[in-house]
Amino acid sequence: MINMLLIQGIDYNKCSECGSCVASCTAKLYSETDDKDKVYVFNNPHGVCVKCGHCIAVCPDEAILFEHEDPAFNFKGTKKLPDIVSYGDLMKILRMRRSIRVYKDKPVPEKKLEKVLQAMRYAPTASNRENWRITVVTNRKEIEYLSKESTKDLKLAKKLLPLRYLALPFLSPALRKRAIDPRTEVILDRELGALEKGEDIVFFNAPCVLILYARPYTSNMAANDAGVVITHGMLAAQALGLGTCWIGIAQRIFAKKRIRKHFKVPKGYEVYGVITLGEPDIEYQRAPPRRAVRVQRMD
Ligand SMILES: Cc1cc2nc3c(=O)[nH]c(=O)nc-3n(C[C@H](O)[C@H](O)[C@H](O)COP(=O)(O)O)c2cc1C
Structure with missing residues (x-):
């Protein structure tokens, strides 16, 4: 099974000819035919499919044929989004997140780490590139080294x-x-x-550090992707009782080739995010105030 989406076409035994694949495909790879047995056809002669999977996601007949090791998550039997999390509850989740700078001296359970990574996996990326990668550092000496550097x-x-x-x-x-x-x-x-005094002012003795890297591409989009991916991870961590903190001070030193080499960042890749992960040893009682949104309207 492959780890990159490959759309193979339409299963005409299932297709009810609703045309939703045509409507959902931004690359316009689905089109009508004159063939009465095949009302719509999938054609990707120049390989421009961005592998977003919207055709799979929208088809009510599960008629899109594809290859990927990740099975599509079917929404049948799942509540509608506003019934899963109301806006009010979502706001609580968002406002209760804090950057954690005090950690228990305990390793992150592997199962929880895996769950955080899975949440990051489903983050959107520009043109669905999914080109980011991650290094999980739990080796204390390596974390100390990065902190010192x-x-x-x-x-x-x-x-x-x-x-x-x-x-x-x-x-x-x-x-x-x-x-x-x-x-x-x-x-x-x-x-x-x-x-x-021997304090770890960079990682706050967190037991785990995640380093996200990607190949740079158009208009700094890789950095934007990283922001979304890391936000997914941070929110998932919070739902698992873990804390995170984005560590820009450590991210910065990956500009040095020597540091990239040490952490095995492949040639041509840049580091776009470094975060801590661990069990918080601090409990917050309230969300701090934030500036009002400075909004400009053009109605
Ligand atoms: C891109 C980015 C870089 C950051 N770098 C650091 C850092 O180097 N060290 C640190 O202690 N906090 C860092 N933070 C955390 C911010 O200081 C924190 O998000 C902010 O003070 C608001 O607090 P909150 O996350 O609890 O809402 C960073 C946050 C972001 C988004």
Whole structure:
């Protein structure tokens, strides 16, 4: 069985000629024929099918022939979405999610880890590319290594800070802004102080770290895909009693080839997300306030 969708055509013994395959296919690969036995036909001569599976998903007759190791999930007998989770309950789920920075010293059960990965699997991706991959790190030494590498530059930054005004013309606009921000030194001192005490300020001693990588493609879409995939994983983790935190500070250092090589990120791939996973050792009592949506309407 294959891990990539292959549409093989229509089972005419089942097809009731409703035309929903034609309506659902954005690549226009289904069309009408003059053949009275085959009202619709599937044709993919240039291989432009994006393998989205919408034809399989929409067909009321289960008449689309395909090959994939993942059987289609049939909605028959399943409640309609608003009856599974109401908007109010969904809002609770969304608002009760927190970035977790305190973890129990316990490994993530394999079954729960697998469930988180399965939730990520069903995230949408641009043009249905599904091109992301993931590395699960549970080896404590490897997590420590990544943590240390992520904070390696802090000492250097502290040393260079007094010289910042000399370096300003050579810095990128973003770095320039940070260099002259008086809070930078305060944050650096706090972080270096915590590191001196042996604290893991990157992963918060989480027992598991997920590294998501993908091949970059059009307009940074791989980064957008990663955001959706990771959000799926975060929400699933929450439903399993686990906590997560997106760790941009660790994601950043994958710009270094040496780090990509160490974590076996294949050539041509980039890291688009790093998150912690583990059992929270903290309980939140309420959701913090958030800014109102700044919305512009064009009615
Ligand atoms: C892209 C991204 C990168 C982040 N990087 C870090 C990080 O490096 N370290 C950290 O402690 N939190 C990180 N966070 C967590 C945010 O600080 C957190 O989401 C935010 O403060 C809101 O808190 P909440 O997630 O509990 O709602 C990151 C979040 C996102 C979405």
